[in-house]
Amino acid sequence: MIVRNDISQHSEEWHQVRYGKVGGTLSKGLFVKSDTLLEDVLSELCEEFDLQENYQSYDMIRGTELEPEARRALNAYLGIELKEVGWLQCEENEYLGISPDGITEDETISAEIKCPTAKKHLATIRANEIPSDNLHQCLHYFTVNPKLEKHYFCSYRPENIYKPIFVKELTRDSLVNLGTKAKPVLKTIAEWVGIAKSEALELKEQIKIELNKLKF
DSSP: OEEETTSOTTSHHHHHHHTTSBOTTTGGGGGSOSSHHHHHHHHHHTSOOOGGGOOOOHHHHHHHHHHHHHHHHHHHHHTSOOBOOSEEEOSSOTTBEEOOSEEOTTSSEEEEEEOOOHHHHHHHHHHTSOOHHHHHHHHHHHHHOTTOOEEEEEEEOTTOSSOSEEEEEEETTOEEEOSOSSSOOEEEHHHHHHHHHHHHHHHHHHHHHHHHHHTO
8 A cells, every 4th residue: 555645635636646546435336336437437547637627515625624623523532643644545456545534653543534514414423323425435445455454434513512523433344234224235344345356456457448449
């Protein structure tokens, strides 16, 4: 794993490093049988990087602004020191990487921090579970980082007067359902990581084939 401490998240260089890669946002595609992920990555590889296309919504901007505060709150909650890192690059597959919201100095513990709307934060607390649309991103940390032992999902909403922070711990032995409540598909994170790596290897080969086709 290659650790990029020399770049800051959300900088132009950071956007460029992530360009044409499968980061946390696209990681769900490794578990869905379709051409969407291939097309997402290929479409970037076929064009030069353009920073202007990286649109940020109000919620994304709010999350970025609140993240340092949320990380301090999470550090206090866990009693450990998590720092921000620009980018973690998987050495097994150059198309895989992730930008940790927090990671320890020895790279064995990481965190994904969300600063959601009031409704989503409350729903997460009541369910006492990581929201389904954030699960794949959490799994991706384990796929990219072979050193990772523990990962924390954190939902932070300082406006909530009763419970501003929600934290859930994951390890490679944790059972995760990527199905539905009605039709659960339960596997350990270690098993899901194996599937993700296999799909990522297939994706790498598909990209090579498609790029060769486009050259002729």
